[in-house]
Each structure stands twice: as C-alpha cells, then as structure tokens.
Amino acid sequence: MTFKKNFCVAAIASLLISPLSVSASYTDNEIRIGYLADMSGPYRDPIGPQGMDAIQMAIDDMGGAINGAKIVTYSADDRNSPDVGSSIVRSWIDERNVDMVTGLVASSVTLAAIRLLEEHDRLGLVNGAVSSAITNQHCGPNHFHWVYDTWAMSNGTARAITQEGYTDWFLLSADYSFGHMLEADVEQVVESNGGQVVGKVRHPFPTTDFASYMLQAQSSGAQVISLNNAGTDTTNAIQTASEFGITQAGQILAGMVLFSSDVRSLGLEAAQGLQFTKAWYYDINPEARAWAERFQERTGSMPTMVHAGLYSSTLHYLQAVKAAGTDDTQTVRKQMMETPVDDIFAQNAYIREDGRMVHDMYLVRVKSPEESADENDLFEIVRTIPAEEAFRPLSESVCKLVNN
Structure with a gap:
C-alpha cells in the first residue's frame, strides 16, 4: 500500500534524526500477524488450531507489545484451497494491513499466498508446507521457509x-x-x-x-x-x-x-x-522439553515440529521487528537474515539467501x-x-x- 511505503520512508528518515523515535515507527502502531492454516482437514491435528497457541506463546514471551505497539493476530481456515487461501490473504492485506502471514500449510495454498505477499511487499513465514520449490523455483524476497522441505x-x-x-x-x-x-x-x-x-x-x-x-x-x-x-x-x-x-x-x-x-x-x-x-x-534437549511442557499445559497435548517452528519463526520475526525499530518488510527481513536462530527449535541456525532456514x-x-x-x-x-x-x-x- 502507498500509505505503508510512505510511512516507512518517513520512519527511516526520522531514525536519522533521533534514535529515540523507534517507538513510533510501526504502521498503525500495531504489529499485525495472520495465521493461515488447515483448521478442519487432514492437517488439523499436526498443525491446525494449536498452531495459534504456539504463535501466542511467542507473542507472550515478547510481552504482547513492542515499543508500545500492540501485537495483533488474525487466524483463518484455508480449507486446503488456493482460492480460499488467496482470498483470505488478500483481505488481510487490503482490509487489515497485516505485516506478516505465517502457518501456510498446503503447498498449493502457500504458492498462491506467497505471490500475493510479494506483490504487496509483506512477509511470509512458511512453516507447514513441505515443497522444496518454495525456496527453489518459487523463491522470492518476501518469504522464508522454516521447518522442513521435501x-x-x-x-x-x-x-x-x-x-x-x-x-x-x-x-x-x-x-x-x-x-x-x-x-x-x-x-x-x-x-x-x-x-x-x-x-x-x-x-x-x-x-x-x-x-x-x-x-x-x-x-x-x-x-x-x-x-x-x-x-x-x-x-x-x-x-x-x-x-x-x-x-x-x-x-x-x-x-x-x-x-x-x-x-x-x-x-x-x-x-x-x-x-x-x-x-x-521435544526430547532433543532440556530446553525443548521445558517449552513442550509449557505447550502441553496450555493445549493438553505435546507439540509437533511445526508447532515448535511456528513459535520459533514468530519469535525470530518479533525480535527482528524490535531490533530494527520498524515493521517495514525488507528492513525486518534483512534483520532476520543477519541474526542467527538460537532457540528451542534450532541452535546455531541461519537463514540463507534463498530464504531457507538451515538447521x-x-x-x-x-x-x-x-x-x-x-x-x-x-x-x-x-x-x-x-x-x-x-x-x-x-x-x-x-x-x-x-x-x-
């Protein structure tokens, strides 16, 4: 959106004047995250609704806000349909001005979603989809692939x-x-x-x-x-x-x-x-086990690898937003790539130039x-x-x- 681009230009200019202005450099004074996933079909149990719990745990660990900007979430069931998923992502961008979309489970839905995210310069954190084409034939400057691939x-x-x-x-x-x-x-x-x-x-x-x-x-x-x-x-x-x-x-x-x-x-x-x-x-190390038990207390079940990936990628994103002092997509993307991933999901990991998080x-x-x-x-x-x-x-x- 023109408003978002103009705002980010103004924010960068203001940073040159005063480092104290970072608290006012977030669009709409909110960081907005959309979680798009299969909530009712074959991927409901391993990812589904509980993926939102993993995301919320990362938000809670960041205190629910960054420099006074509240972290807001939206979630929706894509029903494993590229058309449904595209419609949801488009409405989130046009009507809710989301900064980042995560989840992204079915590969067909993901490939449709990342095209929209690139078109509107928003960030996508792919956690559920498995196709290796996401960071190969379909790589792009607006998404990362976090958990696994084919x-x-x-x-x-x-x-x-x-x-x-x-x-x-x-x-x-x-x-x-x-x-x-x-x-x-x-x-x-x-x-x-x-x-x-x-x-x-x-x-x-x-x-x-x-x-x-x-x-x-x-x-x-x-x-x-x-x-x-x-x-x-x-x-x-x-x-x-x-x-x-x-x-x-x-x-x-x-x-x-x-x-x-x-x-x-x-x-x-x-x-x-x-x-x-x-x-x-969750039994890889004591830190992973402790986080998994927190997740179990919240949801009633132990997490899958995608739940852990959703927590990790969301936390890394929010930490980058805080460090960069802005929600501008490319600034945050650069910050994420420059910062090693070291948390309950992966240690000494990093994001490559093709968008693949390597661990x-x-x-x-x-x-x-x-x-x-x-x-x-x-x-x-x-x-x-x-x-x-x-x-x-x-x-x-x-x-x-x-x-x-």
Whole structure:
C-alpha cells in the first residue's frame, strides 16, 4: 500500500534524526500477524488450531507489545484451497494491513499466498508446507521457509534406507504439488544412491480408502513403499498396510512426512519400527522439553515440529521487528537474515539467501511399546543430520536470489 511505503520512508528518515523515535515507527502502531492454516482437514491435528497457541506463546514471551505497539493476530481456515487461501490473504492485506502471514500449510495454498505477499511487499513465514520449490523455483524476497522441505525429508530417510541395501522402491504419492515434489525428490535420492523405482501411483487428496493403492504396492515386489503424503493420508495408508500384513511380510514402509500426533493416532503397535526424518523433537534437549511442557499445559497435548517452528519463526520475526525499530518488510527481513536462530527449535541456525532456514534435522525410529517409558516417549534418534547436509545445497539451486 502507498500509505505503508510512505510511512516507512518517513520512519527511516526520522531514525536519522533521533534514535529515540523507534517507538513510533510501526504502521498503525500495531504489529499485525495472520495465521493461515488447515483448521478442519487432514492437517488439523499436526498443525491446525494449536498452531495459534504456539504463535501466542511467542507473542507472550515478547510481552504482547513492542515499543508500545500492540501485537495483533488474525487466524483463518484455508480449507486446503488456493482460492480460499488467496482470498483470505488478500483481505488481510487490503482490509487489515497485516505485516506478516505465517502457518501456510498446503503447498498449493502457500504458492498462491506467497505471490500475493510479494506483490504487496509483506512477509511470509512458511512453516507447514513441505515443497522444496518454495525456496527453489518459487523463491522470492518476501518469504522464508522454516521447518522442513521435501528435499530434506526425502534425503534423510530415502538415502539412509537405500544405503542399508533396500534398493527397490514403490512410490505412493498425494496427487497435488506437495506430493509431486516429494515424489520427485525421493526418486532422485533413491536413484543417486544406487536404487530404482519399480512402480508408482498417485492418490487424490485427501483419501480414506487406500486398499487398491496398497495392493499395487504389495504386488510390485518393491522392498520399500514410500509414503509421499502427510496427515490423515499417511496414517490411513499405514493402517491399511497393517491390515494387509504388508510390513509383516517384509516390505518396509518409509513415511516421508510424519508427525508425533500421527504416531499417537496409530499407536506404537502399528507404527513401531518406522523410520523417518524430523525437524524437531521435544526430547532433543532440556530446553525443548521445558517449552513442550509449557505447550502441553496450555493445549493438553505435546507439540509437533511445526508447532515448535511456528513459535520459533514468530519469535525470530518479533525480535527482528524490535531490533530494527520498524515493521517495514525488507528492513525486518534483512534483520532476520543477519541474526542467527538460537532457540528451542534450532541452535546455531541461519537463514540463507534463498530464504531457507538451515538447521539440523534428525533421522528417528518409532519405538516399540516395550521400549517406550510413557505416552510421550515415542522416538529414538538414530542420527543427527548436520545443517549443511540437511538441505539442498545452493550449488544445485535455481533460485533467482542465489548467485551460483
């Protein structure tokens, strides 16, 4: 908006005159945040309404205001529809003058939203969406990708399993942009590590009946069935595989995007032995556990990695707004990139020029019921994937912001 741009120019000019004027450099004297997510569909449990609790925890930790400017939030259900999501973001920009939009779960919704954010020079903090294209083909100067992406998830899991000698793969993928990207990334990792894809099939999003897809996977002769989906699609697929005796017969299920809430929904009996890559787990260190217990006291359940990412990215954003003394998008973006990320989600992490927040990832294995000490003791960390290995190297990037 013209008003916002003019205001920011005036704010910068006033800073040159007096450093005490920072308290008056926030548009509308408020910092406005929109949380856009799937509140009622397949991503409700791992992200959904409780994502707003994570955001509010970050706001509370900042005291609810910055230099006298109140922090205001809005939230909405995008229903996993790009049209619905775009309409909400446009109305937030036009009618509520939001500074930042976070959440952004379905990749199709996210890609539509970040175009609008760039057009209107607002900031987007992508936490739920997984497509690695967000900071590759679709990178831009107005969004960061925080928690994970398809390259990191597939590279961590598919490489480990293939290198263990399980080389024949069947790919079961959700039929939309996220599933397509994850499928492509898994296939690339498998083949580059000496494996082969012996079959693939795509299912509608969302799907409740996976019987025909699992029969195809079972009859393919593949050693590994890669589940390139998320949320209830993944849990329904795993449940169907269990009913068909697929894992009992020796085929391996490789979940590419799994959450702690998914494992609880399935139960350790059905999920035990699954290996997959996670961006965060509440038992990584004492600080993470303490924050997770705060979250549980507030919501009644332990947080997922996206909940932790929402807290981390919101806190980093608000700290940058405070340090910069303005809510001007590009000034705050620069401050965020110049400041290391060091909190309950990640340590010694940073934001690259393509907008990817780079941090350690973790290959985990689901414990058996006998190995689990309590209802929250779900995973064993098999290995830590160092930050520099976890995400697509910039040398392979096609992002327009990267100078290769």
